Amino acid sequence: MEYRTASETNGKHVAEYQNGFNADLHVQEEEGGRAGETETWSKLSRIQRAYSTVLTELGEDVDREGLLRTPLRAAKAMQFLTKGYHETTQEILNDAIFDENHDEMVIVKDIDLFSLCEHHLVPFFGKVHIAYLPNKKVVGLSKLARIVEIYSRRLQVQERLSKQIAIAISEALEPAGVAVVIEATHMCMVMRGVQKMNSKTVTSVMLGTFQEDPKTREEFLSLIRKN
Amino acid sequence: MNGHCNGTIVDIHAVKKQQQQQQLSAEVTCKQREKTSRKEAEDASRLPAIEAAYTSILRELGEDTDRQGLLRTPLRAAKAMQFLTKGYHENVYDILNDAIFDEDHDEMVIVKDIDMFSLCEHHLVPFFGRVHIGYLPNKKVVGLSKLARIVEIFSRRLQVQERLTKQIAMAVSEALQPKGVAVVIEATHMCMVMRGVQKMNSRTMTSTMLGLCREDPKTREEFLSLTRH
Numbered sequence: 001m002e003y004r005t006a007s008e009t010n011g012k013h014v015a016e017y018q019n020g021f022n023a024d025l026h027v028q029e030e031e032g033g034r035a036g037e038t039e040t041w042s043k044l045s046r047i048q049r050a051y052s053t054v055l056t057e058l059g060e061d062v063d064r065e066g067l068l069r070t071p072l073r074a075a076k077a078m079q080f081l082t083k084g085y086h087e088t089t090q091e092i093l094n095d096a097i098f099d100e101n102h103d104e105m106v107i108v109k110d111i112d113l114f115s116l117c118e119h120h121l122v123p124f125f126g127k128v129h130i131a132y133l134p135n136k137k138v139v140g141l142s143k144l145a146r147i148v149e150i151y152s153r154r155l156q157v158q159e160r161l162s163k164q165i166a167i168a169i170s171e172a173l174e175p176a177g178v179a180v181v182i183e184a185t186h187m188c189m190v191m192r193g194v195q196k197m198n199s200k201t202v203t204s205v206m207l208g209t210f211q212e213d214p215k216t217r218e219e220f221l222s223l224i225r226k227n
Numbered sequence: 228m229n230g231h232c233n234g235t236i237v238d239i240h241a242v243k244k245q246q247q248q249q250q251l252s253a254e255v256t257c258k259q260r261e262k263t264s265r266k267e268a269e270d271a272s273r274l275p276a277i278e279a280a281y282t283s284i285l286r287e288l289g290e291d292t293d294r295q296g297l298l299r300t301p302l303r304a305a306k307a308m309q310f311l312t313k314g315y316h317e318n319v320y321d322i323l324n325d326a327i328f329d330e331d332h333d334e335m336v337i338v339k340d341i342d343m344f345s346l347c348e349h350h351l352v353p354f355f356g357r358v359h360i361g362y363l364p365n366k367k368v369v370g371l372s373k374l375a376r377i378v379e380i381f382s383r384r385l386q387v388q389e390r391l392t393k394q395i396a397m398a399v400s401e402a403l404q405p406k407g408v409a410v411v412i413e414a415t416h417m418c419m420v421m422r423g424v425q426k427m428n429s430r431t432m433t434s435t436m437l438g439l440c441r442e443d444p445k446t447r448e449e450f451l452s453l454t455r456h
Contacts, residue, residue: 043287043288044287046283046287047283047284047287047288049283050280050281050283050284050287051280051284051351053276053277053279053280054277054280054281054305054308055385057273057276057277057280058273058277058308058309058312058315058385059312059315059316060312060315060385066348066349066385066387067348067385069349070348070349070350070351070385073349073350073351074350074351074352075284077350077351077352077418077422078284078288079288080422081421081422082288082289082290085288085289085290086289112427114417114420114421118296118297118300119296119299119300119303120300120303120304120307121281121300121303121304121307122304122307122353123352123353123417123421125417125420125421155285155288155290155296155297155300157296187344187353187355188307190344190355191311191344191353191355192307192310192311197342
């Protein structure tokens, strides 16, 4: 049962392995898996060592109880926070695109977003509002949130993040228009540097009808406004 | 002299004393500047090692450290970390700066909603929130901003919220010897919100009550109701 679980976690179709037991494929997967695991582990230990250095150079005592396993935890945390590099839109969309005769605006708003500023490696977080005008094809709603996850779990700049989300949806669905608005708080501005507690950064990307038709854009913006 | 003086009385002795004092304070400032510049030099000398560590981290995470957006990131991240842990180089005595005054006031003094930003020592991810501090003076009051500065000293370190609360309370207690001290911290931990269990709206509250704030429930209740929102 081991290999079946592995294939499911990798997002592959279980059906691929259901038709009998393909020994060669199974062995390859196992070996590839093991080699992959070893590589992941050695990367992890290198990141761990780097974090130990950082802690020592900051003047902390890496042997005290609270910090004993911190390099490992911090390394794993960073790997989790940058897992978006290893995911693709194609995989997570999972064919959840359906033919539907709907051409009115579809909005998914207030999607929580957490990302890392690529300049200071400090988090920034906020909310994403996504809208699109379907062109015969609608997508599973959670998939919009998953697209946000892919691109936000990386070292990012808010402008690029908004654009990547918009283009990903545009390429996947070929809709009549896409609009993405991100409103975020940047810890690099709040907890260090200029230290402005209440500042927020808003970026938006409008494609297709949202860019050409001001009324459509206005409809979207008024629907995501907080009342 | 009473009627014809223009009000300016020049007292030679006072002027000499002033000059002596100015010289003394200049020496102290010089020594302080030496101390600060030594610390800055020490910080700057450790930067390359931290920078190299961050470059290694970025590479192992799979990023391209030569792309434009990441070129100076190891340096920026290293400086950011040094800033976020600058509390290690500060001590309460220095920042209190003798701003303790004798005042015949024995009612509760509260400074609330002090924004606090710290780093979780387990994951090196920020946690932030608000601190409310209250104390019952015992003939001595402290400059109000000094309470916020005490929060800064202890929060700009690798911390655990429980320990942070206690350190702030103990610092206020030792500096002022008041009849009671109460510290409450309400914070959001990014290590719980952006990774791990991922609970967006969770908040952690810790409190430390010393002296009368601990022994007398009415005093504690007064503090808690005044800091409630």
